[in-house]
Amino acid sequence: MSENVIEVRGLTRQFGRKTALNDIALSIPRGEVFGLVGENGAGKTTLLKHLLGLFNAQSGSVTVFGLDPVANPEEVLGRIGYLSEDRDLPDWMNVQDLIKFTAAFYSNWDSAYAEDLRQTFDLQPKQKVKSLSRGQRARIGLLLALAHRPELLILDEPSSGLDPVVRRDILGAIIRTVADEGRTVLFSSHLLDEVQRVADRVALIHHGEVVLSESLDDVLNSHCWLIARFPESLNEPPLIEGVLRGEGEGREWTILCNGKRQKVEQQLHALRAEIVEQRTPSLEEIFIARAGSIPAKQHSS
Amino acid sequence: MQIHVSEADGTPYYTQVVQQIKHLVASGRLTSGERLPPVRKLAEQLLINPNTVARAYRELESEGVVASKRGSGVFVSDSGSPLSTKEKQRILHDRVDSLLVAARQLGVDMDSLLTTIAQRDKKLGNPSTKTK
Numbered sequence: 001m002s003e004n005v006i007e008v009r010g011l012t013r014q015f016g017r018k019t020a021l022n023d024i025a026l027s028i029p030r031g032e033v034f035g036l037v038g039e040n041g042a043g044k045t046t047l048l049k050h051l052l053g054l055f056n057a058q059s060g061s062v063t064v065f066g067l068d069p070v071a072n073p074e075e076v077l078g079r080i081g082y083l084s085e086d087r088d089l090p091d092w093m094n095v096q097d098l099i100k101f102t103a104a105f106y107s108n109w110d111s112a113y114a115e116d117l118r119q120t121f122d123l124q125p126k127q128k129v130k131s132l133s134r135g136q137r138a139r140i141g142l143l144l145a146l147a148h149r150p151e152l153l154i155l156d157e158p159s160s161g162l163d164p165v166v167r168r169d170i171l172g173a174i175i176r177t178v179a180d181e182g183r184t185v186l187f188s189s190h191l192l193d194e195v196q197r198v199a200d201r202v203a204l205i206h207h208g209e210v211v212l213s214e215s216l217d218d219v220l221n222s223h224c225w226l227i228a229r230f231p232e233s234l235n236e237p238p239l240i241e242g243v244l245r246g247e248g249e250g251r252e253w254t255i256l257c258n259g260k261r262q263k264v265e266q267q268l269h270a271l272r273a274e275i276v277e278q279r280t281p282s283l284e285e286i287f288i289a290r291a292g293s294i295p296a297k298q299h300s301s
Numbered sequence: 302m303q304i305h306v307s308e309a310d311g312t313p314y315y316t317q318v319v320q321q322i323k324h325l326v327a328s329g330r331l332t333s334g335e336r337l338p339p340v341r342k343l344a345e346q347l348l349i350n351p352n353t354v355a356r357a358y359r360e361l362e363s364e365g366v367v368a369s370k371r372g373s374g375v376f377v378s379d380s381g382s383p384l385s386t387k388e389k390q391r392i393l394h395d396r397v398d399s400l401l402v403a404a405r406q407l408g409v410d411m412d413s414l415l416t417t418i419a420q421r422d423k424k425l426g427n428p429s430t431k432t433k
Binding site: 032033168171172175176178179193196197198199200217220221279280282 | 308309311312313314340344345348349350351352
Protein backbone atom coordinates (compact mmCIF):
# COMPACT_ATOMS: atom_id res chain seq x y z
CA MET A 1 0.00 0.00 0.00
CA SER A 2 1.46 3.33 -0.96
CA GLU A 3 -1.39 5.69 -0.16
CA ASN A 4 -1.03 8.62 2.18
CA VAL A 5 -1.66 7.75 5.80
CA ILE A 6 -2.41 11.37 6.62
CA GLU A 7 -4.04 13.88 4.34
CA VAL A 8 -4.67 17.45 5.48
CA ARG A 9 -6.26 19.97 3.15
CA GLY A 10 -6.95 23.65 3.72
CA LEU A 11 -6.99 23.27 7.50
CA THR A 12 -7.56 26.54 9.34
CA ARG A 13 -8.01 26.97 13.07
CA GLN A 14 -8.74 30.11 15.03
CA PHE A 15 -8.47 30.47 18.78
CA GLY A 16 -10.43 33.64 19.40
CA ARG A 17 -8.87 36.20 17.11
CA LYS A 18 -5.61 34.35 16.83
CA THR A 19 -5.07 32.17 13.78
CA ALA A 20 -3.28 29.05 15.04
CA LEU A 21 -3.32 27.21 11.71
CA ASN A 22 -3.78 28.88 8.37
CA ASP A 23 -4.70 26.86 5.28
CA ILE A 24 -2.46 23.88 6.13
CA ALA A 25 -1.93 21.22 3.47
CA LEU A 26 0.10 18.10 4.24
CA SER A 27 0.36 14.60 2.82
CA ILE A 28 2.22 11.95 4.75
CA PRO A 29 3.02 8.78 2.80
CA ARG A 30 2.92 5.34 4.39
CA GLY A 31 6.24 3.92 5.55
CA GLU A 32 8.02 7.22 5.98
CA VAL A 33 9.37 9.21 8.89
CA PHE A 34 7.93 12.69 8.75
CA GLY A 35 9.49 15.47 10.82
CA LEU A 36 7.43 18.48 11.76
CA VAL A 37 9.57 21.42 12.76
CA GLY A 38 8.97 24.99 13.78
CA GLU A 39 9.35 27.36 16.68
CA ASN A 40 7.42 26.98 19.92
CA GLY A 41 3.91 28.22 19.33
CA ALA A 42 4.13 27.75 15.55
CA GLY A 43 1.11 25.43 15.59
CA LYS A 44 2.68 21.96 15.59
CA THR A 45 0.80 20.60 18.61
CA THR A 46 -2.48 22.10 17.40
CA LEU A 47 -1.99 20.32 14.09
CA LEU A 48 -1.22 16.99 15.80
CA LYS A 49 -4.33 17.33 17.95
CA HIS A 50 -6.44 17.63 14.81
CA LEU A 51 -4.94 14.37 13.53
CA LEU A 52 -5.88 12.66 16.79
CA GLY A 53 -9.45 13.91 16.54
CA LEU A 54 -9.05 16.09 19.65
CA PHE A 55 -9.92 19.17 17.60
CA ASN A 56 -12.58 19.40 14.95
CA ALA A 57 -11.49 21.09 11.73
CA GLN A 58 -13.10 24.54 11.59
CA SER A 59 -12.48 24.62 7.89
CA GLY A 60 -10.69 22.25 5.57
CA SER A 61 -10.37 18.52 6.02
CA VAL A 62 -8.27 16.01 7.96
CA THR A 63 -8.15 12.32 7.16
CA VAL A 64 -6.09 9.63 8.84
CA PHE A 65 -6.11 6.15 7.24
CA GLY A 66 -8.71 7.66 4.90
CA LEU A 67 -11.05 8.36 7.83
CA ASP A 68 -12.17 11.47 9.68
CA PRO A 69 -10.57 11.09 13.14
CA VAL A 70 -13.36 13.08 14.84
CA ALA A 71 -16.13 10.89 13.39
CA ASN A 72 -14.24 7.60 13.84
CA PRO A 73 -12.21 7.98 17.03
CA GLU A 74 -12.00 4.30 17.97
CA GLU A 75 -11.11 3.10 14.51
CA VAL A 76 -8.43 5.78 14.08
CA LEU A 77 -6.95 5.95 17.59
CA GLY A 78 -6.69 2.16 17.84
CA ARG A 79 -4.15 2.28 15.02
CA ILE A 80 -2.13 5.22 16.36
CA GLY A 81 0.52 5.28 19.06
CA TYR A 82 0.79 8.74 20.59
CA LEU A 83 3.29 10.34 22.91
CA SER A 84 2.07 13.73 24.06
CA GLU A 85 4.33 16.64 24.75
CA ASP A 86 3.30 16.97 28.40
CA ARG A 87 3.33 13.17 29.04
CA ASP A 88 0.08 13.35 30.98
CA LEU A 89 0.13 10.06 32.86
CA PRO A 90 -1.94 9.01 35.89
CA ASP A 91 0.48 9.74 38.73
CA TRP A 92 -1.28 7.52 41.23
CA MET A 93 -0.73 4.28 39.30
CA ASN A 94 2.37 2.13 39.35
CA VAL A 95 4.17 1.06 36.18
CA GLN A 96 2.66 -2.42 36.08
CA ASP A 97 -0.93 -1.21 36.58
CA LEU A 98 -0.53 1.55 34.02
CA ILE A 99 0.63 -0.99 31.43
CA LYS A 100 -2.31 -3.30 32.20
CA PHE A 101 -4.75 -0.40 32.20
CA THR A 102 -3.55 0.83 28.80
CA ALA A 103 -3.46 -2.67 27.32
CA ALA A 104 -7.20 -2.98 27.92
CA PHE A 105 -7.89 -0.29 25.33
CA TYR A 106 -6.16 -2.12 22.51
CA SER A 107 -7.26 -5.40 20.96
CA ASN A 108 -3.82 -5.86 19.38
CA TRP A 109 -1.73 -5.15 22.49
CA ASP A 110 1.49 -7.19 22.42
CA SER A 111 2.23 -8.11 26.05
CA ALA A 112 5.53 -9.78 25.25
CA TYR A 113 6.72 -6.69 23.41
CA ALA A 114 5.55 -4.46 26.27
CA GLU A 115 7.52 -6.59 28.73
CA ASP A 116 10.53 -6.50 26.47
CA LEU A 117 10.39 -2.71 26.32
CA ARG A 118 9.85 -2.45 30.08
CA GLN A 119 13.06 -4.39 30.68
CA THR A 120 15.02 -2.51 28.03
CA PHE A 121 13.90 0.78 29.53
CA ASP A 122 14.66 -0.45 33.04
CA LEU A 123 11.21 0.41 34.43
CA GLN A 124 10.39 -1.20 37.80
CA PRO A 125 6.86 -2.76 37.83
CA LYS A 126 6.00 -1.52 41.32
CA GLN A 127 7.30 2.00 40.94
CA LYS A 128 4.72 4.78 41.19
CA VAL A 129 4.39 6.92 38.06
CA LYS A 130 4.58 9.96 40.31
CA SER A 131 8.12 9.11 41.39
CA LEU A 132 9.49 8.49 37.89
CA SER A 133 12.23 10.76 36.62
CA ARG A 134 11.60 12.86 33.53
CA GLY A 135 13.48 10.37 31.38
CA GLN A 136 11.63 7.37 32.81
CA ARG A 137 8.31 9.16 32.25
CA ALA A 138 9.23 9.58 28.61
CA ARG A 139 10.18 5.90 28.41
CA ILE A 140 6.92 4.62 29.91
CA GLY A 141 5.04 6.99 27.57
CA LEU A 142 6.97 5.54 24.67
CA LEU A 143 6.27 1.98 25.81
CA LEU A 144 2.54 2.70 25.98
CA ALA A 145 2.65 4.26 22.50
CA LEU A 146 4.55 1.34 20.95
CA ALA A 147 3.23 -1.83 22.55
CA HIS A 148 0.15 -2.21 20.35
CA ARG A 149 2.46 -1.97 17.32
CA PRO A 150 0.62 0.97 15.80
CA GLU A 151 0.54 1.62 12.08
CA LEU A 152 1.14 5.27 12.81
CA LEU A 153 3.34 6.60 15.60
CA ILE A 154 2.85 10.27 16.53
CA LEU A 155 5.39 11.82 18.87
CA ASP A 156 5.02 15.40 20.02
CA GLU A 157 8.43 16.84 20.96
CA PRO A 158 9.61 13.42 22.16
CA SER A 159 13.14 14.54 23.00
CA SER A 160 12.26 17.79 24.68
CA GLY A 161 14.22 18.27 27.90
CA LEU A 162 15.66 14.77 27.94
CA ASP A 163 19.20 13.55 28.40
CA PRO A 164 21.11 11.98 25.49
CA VAL A 165 20.56 8.41 26.71
CA VAL A 166 16.78 8.72 26.65
CA ARG A 167 16.93 10.59 23.34
CA ARG A 168 18.81 7.61 21.91
CA ASP A 169 16.01 5.30 23.05
CA ILE A 170 13.48 7.51 21.34
CA LEU A 171 15.40 7.72 18.07
CA GLY A 172 15.91 3.95 18.24
CA ALA A 173 12.16 3.45 18.67
CA ILE A 174 11.46 5.64 15.63
CA ILE A 175 13.97 3.67 13.57
CA ARG A 176 12.64 0.28 14.64
CA THR A 177 9.07 1.37 14.00
CA VAL A 178 9.73 2.45 10.45
CA ALA A 179 11.99 -0.54 9.78
CA ASP A 180 8.91 -2.72 10.31
CA GLU A 181 7.45 -2.50 6.85
CA GLY A 182 4.54 -0.17 6.29
CA ARG A 183 4.68 1.73 9.55
CA THR A 184 4.70 5.49 9.57
CA VAL A 185 6.13 7.94 12.07
CA LEU A 186 5.21 11.59 12.49
CA PHE A 187 7.17 13.53 15.04
CA SER A 188 7.53 17.16 15.93
CA SER A 189 10.82 18.43 17.19
CA HIS A 190 12.93 21.48 17.55
CA LEU A 191 16.09 19.38 17.68
CA LEU A 192 16.90 19.61 14.02
CA ASP A 193 19.96 17.38 14.13
CA GLU A 194 17.64 14.57 15.21
CA VAL A 195 15.19 15.37 12.45
CA GLN A 196 18.05 15.31 9.97
CA ARG A 197 19.10 11.87 11.22
CA VAL A 198 15.80 10.07 10.96
CA ALA A 199 13.34 11.95 8.77
CA ASP A 200 12.52 11.08 5.15
CA ARG A 201 10.46 14.20 4.75
CA VAL A 202 10.18 17.44 6.67
CA ALA A 203 7.68 20.25 6.97
CA LEU A 204 8.43 23.62 8.49
CA ILE A 205 5.54 25.34 10.21
CA HIS A 206 5.91 29.01 10.84
CA HIS A 207 3.19 31.18 12.37
CA GLY A 208 0.56 28.56 11.59
CA GLU A 209 1.56 28.07 7.96
CA VAL A 210 3.47 25.34 6.16
CA VAL A 211 6.35 27.21 4.55
CA LEU A 212 8.30 24.20 3.35
CA SER A 213 7.30 20.56 2.90
CA GLU A 214 9.75 18.44 0.95
CA SER A 215 11.86 15.33 1.15
CA LEU A 216 14.88 15.86 3.37
CA ASP A 217 17.19 15.18 0.43
CA ASP A 218 15.56 17.88 -1.66
CA VAL A 219 15.79 20.35 1.19
CA LEU A 220 19.48 19.64 1.77
CA ASN A 221 20.41 19.43 -1.90
CA SER A 222 18.71 22.64 -2.90
CA HIS A 223 20.56 24.76 -0.37
CA CYS A 224 24.25 25.48 -0.12
CA TRP A 225 26.64 27.73 1.71
CA LEU A 226 29.08 29.72 -0.36
CA ILE A 227 31.87 31.86 0.96
CA ALA A 228 32.46 34.63 -1.52
CA ARG A 229 35.40 37.01 -1.53
CA PHE A 230 34.63 40.39 -3.04
CA PRO A 231 37.15 42.71 -4.68
CA GLU A 232 36.26 45.47 -2.22
CA SER A 233 34.91 45.71 1.31
CA LEU A 234 31.13 45.67 1.65
CA ASN A 235 29.20 47.22 4.51
CA GLU A 236 26.14 45.04 4.11
CA PRO A 237 25.36 41.66 2.52
CA PRO A 238 25.29 41.82 -1.29
CA LEU A 239 21.80 41.91 -2.76
CA ILE A 240 21.59 38.73 -4.77
CA GLU A 241 18.50 36.96 -5.97
CA GLY A 242 18.18 33.46 -4.50
CA VAL A 243 20.14 34.24 -1.35
CA LEU A 244 18.37 33.46 1.92
CA ARG A 245 20.92 34.88 4.22
CA GLY A 246 24.25 36.65 4.14
CA GLU A 247 26.73 37.08 6.94
CA GLY A 248 30.16 38.53 7.12
CA GLU A 249 32.15 41.70 6.97
CA GLY A 250 34.71 43.35 4.75
CA ARG A 251 35.55 41.31 1.70
CA GLU A 252 34.39 37.83 2.73
CA TRP A 253 30.73 36.96 3.03
CA THR A 254 29.04 33.67 3.74
CA ILE A 255 25.79 33.31 1.85
CA LEU A 256 23.14 30.64 1.99
CA CYS A 257 21.62 30.10 -1.41
CA ASN A 258 18.27 28.60 -1.97
CA GLY A 259 18.02 26.24 -4.91
CA LYS A 260 19.21 28.33 -7.78
CA ARG A 261 22.89 27.95 -7.15
CA GLN A 262 24.03 28.59 -10.71
CA LYS A 263 22.10 31.82 -10.82
CA VAL A 264 23.69 32.92 -7.56
CA GLU A 265 27.14 32.03 -8.87
CA GLN A 266 26.51 34.03 -12.04
CA GLN A 267 25.51 37.07 -10.03
CA LEU A 268 28.57 36.73 -7.81
CA HIS A 269 30.71 36.48 -10.90
CA ALA A 270 29.15 39.65 -12.26
CA LEU A 271 30.11 41.37 -8.99
CA ARG A 272 33.68 40.09 -9.57
CA ALA A 273 33.49 37.99 -6.43
CA GLU A 274 35.39 34.74 -6.08
CA ILE A 275 33.85 31.68 -4.42
CA VAL A 276 36.48 30.50 -1.97
CA GLU A 277 34.57 27.77 -0.15
CA GLN A 278 31.32 25.88 -0.28
CA ARG A 279 29.53 23.29 1.81
CA THR A 280 26.14 21.72 2.45
CA PRO A 281 24.22 23.43 5.23
CA SER A 282 22.59 21.52 8.05
CA LEU A 283 18.84 21.40 8.37
CA GLU A 284 19.12 23.67 11.36
CA GLU A 285 20.92 26.35 9.39
CA ILE A 286 18.39 26.12 6.57
CA PHE A 287 15.44 26.42 8.89
CA ILE A 288 16.86 29.29 10.87
CA ALA A 289 17.43 31.14 7.61
CA ARG A 290 14.01 30.20 6.29
CA ALA A 291 12.10 31.10 9.42
CA GLY A 292 14.09 34.31 9.75
CA SER A 293 13.37 35.37 6.18
CA ILE A 294 9.61 35.08 6.48
CA PRO A 295 7.89 38.12 7.87
CA ALA A 296 5.29 37.31 10.52
CA LYS A 297 1.79 37.98 9.35
CA GLN A 298 0.63 38.48 12.87
CA HIS A 299 2.29 38.68 16.21
CA SER A 300 1.30 36.22 18.83
CA SER A 301 2.04 37.05 22.39
CA MET B 302 32.33 -2.96 10.51
CA GLN B 303 32.66 0.28 12.41
CA ILE B 304 31.53 3.49 10.78
CA HIS B 305 30.38 6.80 12.21
CA VAL B 306 28.25 9.54 10.78
CA SER B 307 28.06 13.14 11.83
CA GLU B 308 25.84 16.07 11.02
CA ALA B 309 28.87 18.35 11.16
CA ASP B 310 30.41 16.53 8.21
CA GLY B 311 28.51 18.71 5.74
CA THR B 312 27.56 15.83 3.43
CA PRO B 313 24.32 13.86 3.50
CA TYR B 314 24.25 10.81 5.76
CA TYR B 315 23.84 8.37 2.92
CA THR B 316 26.94 9.77 1.18
CA GLN B 317 28.87 9.41 4.42
CA VAL B 318 27.84 5.76 4.70
CA VAL B 319 28.77 5.09 1.05
CA GLN B 320 32.15 6.79 1.35
CA GLN B 321 33.08 5.14 4.61
CA ILE B 322 32.20 1.65 3.40
CA LYS B 323 34.21 2.28 0.23
CA HIS B 324 37.03 3.49 2.42
CA LEU B 325 36.89 0.29 4.50
CA VAL B 326 36.94 -1.81 1.33
CA ALA B 327 39.77 0.23 -0.18
CA SER B 328 41.85 -0.04 2.97
CA GLY B 329 41.25 -3.77 3.31
CA ARG B 330 39.24 -3.57 6.52
CA LEU B 331 36.32 -5.10 4.64
CA THR B 332 37.37 -8.00 2.47
CA SER B 333 35.59 -9.63 -0.45
CA GLY B 334 32.84 -11.98 0.63
CA GLU B 335 32.43 -10.25 3.98
CA ARG B 336 28.85 -9.57 4.97
CA LEU B 337 27.63 -6.04 5.73
CA PRO B 338 25.33 -5.61 8.74
CA PRO B 339 21.60 -5.78 7.94
CA VAL B 340 20.03 -2.40 7.09
CA ARG B 341 17.98 -2.29 10.25
CA LYS B 342 20.92 -3.11 12.48
CA LEU B 343 23.20 -0.49 10.96
CA ALA B 344 20.38 2.09 11.10
CA GLU B 345 19.90 1.44 14.80
CA GLN B 346 23.63 1.53 15.42
CA LEU B 347 24.14 4.83 13.60
CA LEU B 348 20.73 6.21 14.68
CA ILE B 349 19.77 7.14 11.16
CA ASN B 350 16.75 6.35 9.02
CA PRO B 351 16.79 2.76 7.65
CA ASN B 352 15.81 4.11 4.24
CA THR B 353 19.07 6.09 4.26
CA VAL B 354 21.10 2.95 4.92
CA ALA B 355 19.14 1.01 2.29
CA ARG B 356 19.84 3.75 -0.21
CA ALA B 357 23.56 3.71 0.58
CA TYR B 358 23.62 -0.09 0.07
CA ARG B 359 21.80 0.28 -3.26
CA GLU B 360 24.33 2.83 -4.41
CA LEU B 361 27.24 0.60 -3.36
CA GLU B 362 25.59 -2.26 -5.21
CA SER B 363 25.11 -0.25 -8.40
CA GLU B 364 28.78 0.67 -8.29
CA GLY B 365 29.75 -2.98 -7.86
CA VAL B 366 31.32 -2.58 -4.43
CA VAL B 367 28.81 -4.95 -2.84
CA ALA B 368 26.34 -7.52 -4.11
CA SER B 369 23.15 -8.62 -2.43
CA LYS B 370 22.22 -12.26 -2.27
CA ARG B 371 18.53 -12.83 -1.96
CA GLY B 372 17.56 -13.68 1.57
CA SER B 373 21.06 -13.84 2.97
CA GLY B 374 22.25 -10.25 2.96
CA VAL B 375 24.68 -7.87 1.35
CA PHE B 376 28.30 -8.92 0.77
CA VAL B 377 31.48 -7.22 -0.39
CA SER B 378 31.86 -8.13 -4.05
CA ASP B 379 33.90 -11.16 -5.08
CA SER B 380 35.49 -9.15 -7.84
CA GLY B 381 37.67 -7.74 -5.10
CA SER B 382 36.21 -4.26 -4.93
CA PRO B 383 36.57 -3.01 -8.52
CA LEU B 384 36.65 0.57 -7.37
CA SER B 385 39.33 0.22 -4.81
CA THR B 386 42.18 1.68 -6.86
CA LYS B 387 40.04 4.55 -8.03
CA GLU B 388 38.70 4.99 -4.54
CA LYS B 389 42.17 4.98 -3.02
CA GLN B 390 43.11 7.67 -5.52
CA ARG B 391 40.07 9.71 -4.65
CA ILE B 392 40.75 9.53 -0.93
CA LEU B 393 44.38 10.48 -1.49
CA HIS B 394 43.50 13.33 -3.84
CA ASP B 395 41.24 14.87 -1.22
CA ARG B 396 43.93 14.70 1.42
CA VAL B 397 46.67 15.96 -0.90
CA ASP B 398 44.52 18.87 -2.03
CA SER B 399 43.91 20.04 1.51
CA LEU B 400 47.60 19.65 2.29
CA LEU B 401 48.51 21.75 -0.75
CA VAL B 402 46.02 24.45 0.21
CA ALA B 403 47.48 24.58 3.72
CA ALA B 404 51.04 24.71 2.35
CA ARG B 405 50.21 27.58 0.00
CA GLN B 406 48.52 29.56 2.74
CA LEU B 407 51.56 29.08 4.95
CA GLY B 408 53.86 30.08 2.10
CA VAL B 409 55.62 26.69 2.07
CA ASP B 410 57.01 25.84 -1.36
CA MET B 411 56.81 22.49 -3.10
CA ASP B 412 60.38 21.40 -2.33
CA SER B 413 60.05 22.06 1.40
CA LEU B 414 56.71 20.27 1.39
CA LEU B 415 58.19 17.19 -0.25
CA THR B 416 61.07 17.24 2.21
CA THR B 417 58.59 17.44 5.08
CA ILE B 418 56.62 14.50 3.70
CA ALA B 419 59.77 12.41 3.41
CA GLN B 420 60.79 13.36 6.96
CA ARG B 421 57.39 12.46 8.40
CA ASP B 422 57.40 9.20 6.48
CA LYS B 423 60.73 8.31 8.06
CA LYS B 424 59.47 9.27 11.49
CA LEU B 425 56.38 7.06 11.13
CA GLY B 426 58.65 4.12 10.35
CA ASN B 427 57.19 3.77 6.86
CA PRO B 428 55.28 0.50 7.33
CA SER B 429 53.93 0.56 3.76
CA THR B 430 57.30 -0.47 2.29
CA LYS B 431 57.16 -3.67 4.35
CA THR B 432 53.71 -4.78 3.16
CA LYS B 433 54.16 -4.01 -0.51
